[in-house]
Amino acid sequence: MASGEQHLHLSVRENDKEKLGELLGAGVDINCLFYGWTPLQVAIQEGNEDIGVFVIEKGCDYNFHDRHSVTPFEDAVNRNLSKIVGALISKGAKPNEPLSTGNLAVCVAAEKSYKELLQTLINGGASVNSVNNEGATPLYIASKEGHSELIQTLLNARANVNMPCEKGEQHTPLIAATAAEQFDVVKLLLKNNCDINAPDKDGWLHYGMPMGTMMKKV
Template sequence: MNRLNLLVITTLLLLLAACGEPDKPSIPLNLAVERDDINQIERHIIWGSDINQFNIDGETPLHVAVRQGSYIVVKLLTEKGADINMPDKQGITPVGRAILSGRAQIADYLIKQGAKQDPDDLLDLMVEAGEQDRDVIPLLIKRGANINHQDEQGKTPLIVAVSSGNRVLVKHLIENGADVNLPDNSGQRPLAIALERGDDNIIRLLERNGAQ
């Protein structure tokens, strides 16, 4: 065998070795997601790990990635089959967690990928939790949320925000078209609620925007 043939064979053997099975993951999947360790996450995917497994806190890897705001990991997990509608142990879906974490870009991505949750419900979730990210409300409106929708008691998101004294959220809702004079089923308007609470900052904010 001449030297050229030997070199060719050696090269082929090296290429075959390089194409062998990748290393197994060395840390648990949820820990890899916590650390944004793409290499370890990809190893888990290649070796067939359950990408919808819960951690000790009842979160799936997708929930963890959403909470941390890791768009790249969210996209990777979603493309590899993560269940975008699976709730965590608290009953919160990944898109719900994105809303609660103020991750508007991730929420938008998940909705585009088919996340099935009513935009009005997501707006309620945000308001009840007091989340103040200014980009989430216009996103939900764009996706079909009615900023003036009312619950069984006739309470609008604005009334809920006023009742909790969340001035920043009240401001964001008004900026996005919330009706400052729409009453609940008992006839109470946002301004009356703010007056009862003695919340001067919200009273002034409502009055500046035409509340009666």
């Protein structure tokens, strides 16, 4: 016969909030482990955001790490589950703490073009001018990757349009976008008054591309 804990985990997997509520009301532990996973972790793995938010609001332990030292917050960020991320932040998860990889949640959102997640993190207090373990800001990453739809979100949150990557060649977002031929991003950065004369650490501007040529392209 299946235990209450097994039934609880099954209700999470089946996205059955009513059954889950009944089991919790009957006293089944909201943090019970089944094959090493908590109900919250299962909800995140299954992508069941409503269930995940439900167990968070019921007071589950949101700091429980899996065997890879990944928190539910980090797992939800990587899976682009913005509702769960927002709920975790509201309960005390810290959006500016480095993930197990040394990366930052806002940088993951910028790299993968998770627009809703990025806004959720910003609303939750994530710093748009923080740098990851590679010295890059979210704006630098989004500029390099060509995610123009995220650029304005970051700039609206007061991202420093001229802040260079702290490591390597110390390229600015403008230099990174130009080098990658992301001309929609270049145009947006120019409209937001980026410094066209900010060089990299060797004094180079835009990889030698004449500004007139670049302006014609954008």
